[in-house]
């Protein structure tokens with residue numbers, strides 16, 4: 001399957017800095033129609049928006065201050081993007097924190113996992129998702145995984161490439177300096193092995 005970024009409307013969370021920011025820059029190079037950048041970091045988010053206006057004119061990148069664990073904020077931004085842009089083609093669930101400490105692990109789960117499920121549910125076709133939305137089952141969920149050594153630039157390129165090449169539901173591994181690799185069969189096999197383990201226990 002080959003997908004194109006050209007002319008797509010994309011929502012990406014946590015993209016004021018880091019991998020998300022690098023993905024936004026690459027999306028601009030891929031002639032994207034519009035990127036909605038959702039982040040709690042207003043300063044860097046607005047800088048990225050301004051950089052895009054300077055390079056490409058208005059409406060290519062729009063920053064929304066949004067905490068992804070706040071359902072109302074998230075839903076409101078999704079609705080705004082849909083109304084202003086007419087559709088949402090791709091959602092990149094990138095916002096995350098890596099902190100397993102006792103003080104923050106609940107917040108980590110809410111950001112890294114909970115927000116994804118909220119977006120999934122709220123984008124289901126029967127709940128009014130635009131046709132072609134990344135969250136339409138069977139159209140496009142895929143799971144890019146970056147290793148800590150991958151670095152922002154390498155990881156961002158992996159996200160761009162995995163979307164172009166990936167089947168719906170596929171899982172991709174991004175390793176430093178290497179092309180994004182489709183590891184779906186290995187992940188599927190891992191789940192099969194774990195399922196076998198369950199039957200042994202039973």
Ligand SMILES: NC(=O)c1ccc[n+]([C@@H]2O[C@H](COP(=O)([O-])OP(=O)(O)OC[C@H]3O[C@@H](n4cnc5c(N)ncnc54)[C@H](O)[C@@H]3O)[C@@H](O)[C@H]2O)c1
Pocket residue numbers: 013014015016017018019020038039040041066067068069094095096097098111112145146147148149150151152155
């Ligand atoms: N760097 C890596 O190699 C690596 C490896 C595995 C997974 N990841 C994951 O990739 C994603 C991006 O990683 P990164 O290295 O660019 O991280 P980063 O910390 O540099 O950037 C994360 C961004 O998310 C934003 N954010 C945090 N909480 C938020 C919230 N509640 N609502 C909205 N925005 C929020 C931050 O403000 C920041 O801009 C994360 O989910 C991370 O866990 C990264």
